């Protein structure tokens with residue numbers, strides 16, 4: 001079957017993937033072919049959120065899609081969230097401050113997901129618990145919006161506090 | 170995963186149809202179901218035609234209703250002001266499915282075409298008539314807590330897993346398709362099939378046909394509605410039973426009622442028996458319960474999923490009662 005040579009835009013950099021088998025998922029392309037190992041492979045079937053990255057500002061599971069489908073799109077991973085001078089993104093800072101992790105495996109996905117979630121929330125997107133107008137970002141509203149990210153260590157208390165602090169900024 | 174060729178059709182639906190028919194493959198939209206099934210080698214297409222960039226990502230007003238393009242992301246559909254305003258049942262049903270990340274990938278067309286979550290279908294060591302026609306059905310005597318109770322056949326008791334499709338059934342949507350033989354429309358209620366003798370044939374879509382849009386009619390706009398889903402955890406799980414219902418009461422009588430169920434059948438289940446009994450009747454708790462019981466009378470549960478019968482009855486009655494109280 002024909003191989004493909006194409007470019008991915010990741011964190012503002014152009015990455016050329018040469019002679020790639022079309023079977024390579026976006027996650028495997030990011031990790032194994034671009035050397036950006038922040039996004040994690042937890043389940044490889046859409047069930048955990050560890051592979052979450054942002055595409056054109058929206059959060060997606062990079063494990064359930066082909067790299068080829070994302071040619072030319074604006075992809076952002078956990079490696080691309082900090083400022084050029086190394087200062088952390090507000091969500092990264094808040095996760096450190098509130099112990100939003102134990103082993104850290106789910107953390108890149110949690111943080112990328114939270115970045116996407118706050119953008120959705122601020123744009124007025126509803127959730128399954130939203131009744132009419134979009135409600136305050138706390139309790140069930142926050143849990144529902146972050147339900148796509150599992151934490152095997154159960155660091156949810158710190159994760160919630162971190163996101164709420166970053167949301168208030 | 171088997172090896173396959175990849176081509177992207179970005180310009181027009183006709184190009185996608187032509188590419189697919191040249192290559193004997195499958196359309197690829199968000200990938201959230203197809204890539205998973207290919208990884209498990211349940212689907213092994215020789216070619217994929219990527220339709221995710223087709224110019225079908227719009228939601229437009231049309232004949233007093235709405236046309237939702239086939240490549241509109243589920244999340245965009247749920248958040249669209251016209252959908253939220255006129256068809257809140259659709260918005261709610263979508264938001265009750267999957268996760269935010271998946272809804273940002275999943276498309277209208279892919280949601281309709283997603284396949285069952287029957288564990289035996291996913292396990293290539295099991296017998297499954299849907300995966301390998303004629304091989305048998307290991308769910309029948311196996312663990313079938315999540316399986317169907319209505320419209321089943323001895324050949325398959327799988328359910329259709331979509332939440333979105335439950336709302337589309339209740340809202341009398343129409344599916345627009347194009348293919349090698351031209352364009353046609355399919356009423357939503359006819360789109361998905363019951364298993365019968367051919368559980369591997371899941372929809373009315375013919376080989377090579379492409380879904381281009383789903384239309385919502387003016388007649389089902391602005392109805393008071395509720396989508397309720399019962400599942401094993403509060404979020405990010407498929408339905409055990411879900412109910413999408415809409416109710417309009419005029420002068421103390423039911424003027425319009427729509428009830429659809431998810432998690433109970435091989436297709437999104439329109440509760441026509443209950444609807445017929447309720448049309449023109451008084452919106453009382455007793456009438457709701459009676460209609461719900463009549464709808465579930467033909468149910469044929471197995472040893473693990475009998476709970477769904479009572480659950481579905483209670484859910485239908487309580488959702489309708491809530492809608493009646495809001496109106497009162």
Ligand SMILES: Cc1cc2nc3c(=O)[nH]c(=O)nc-3n(C[C@H](O)[C@H](O)[C@H](O)COP(=O)(O)OP(=O)(O)OC[C@H]3O[C@@H](n4cnc5c(N)ncnc54)[C@H](O)[C@@H]3O)c2cc1C
Pocket residue numbers: 045046047195196197198199200201202203204205220239240265266267268271274275276277278279280281282283330331332333378379380381405406407408
């Ligand atoms: C972990 C997980 C949890 C989930 N939970 C839920 C849930 O709770 N509720 C729910 O409703 N869904 C749930 N889903 C399923 C999800 O909604 C579907 O996977 C999604 O809608 C499929 O859309 P897609 O665009 O990604 O389709 P793809 O995976 O790209 O395609 C699926 C099928 O549709 C065909 N297809 C796609 N577009 C067209 C078209 N325009 N014309 C003809 N054929 C087409 C493809 O050929 C393929 O056969 C879940 C999925 C996962 C992975």
Ligand code: SF4
Pocket residue numbers: 285287288289290296297298299300305306307308309324325326327368
């Ligand atoms: S219920 Fe249907 S999908 Fe599941 S094993 Fe039986 S035939 Fe296959």
Ligand code: FES
Pocket residue numbers: 040041042043044045046047048049050051052061062063064
């Ligand atoms: S690795 Fe992608 S969702 Fe688990």
Ligand code: FES
Pocket residue numbers: 100101102103104105106107150151152153154155
């Ligand atoms: S910190 Fe270990 S999985 Fe979340």
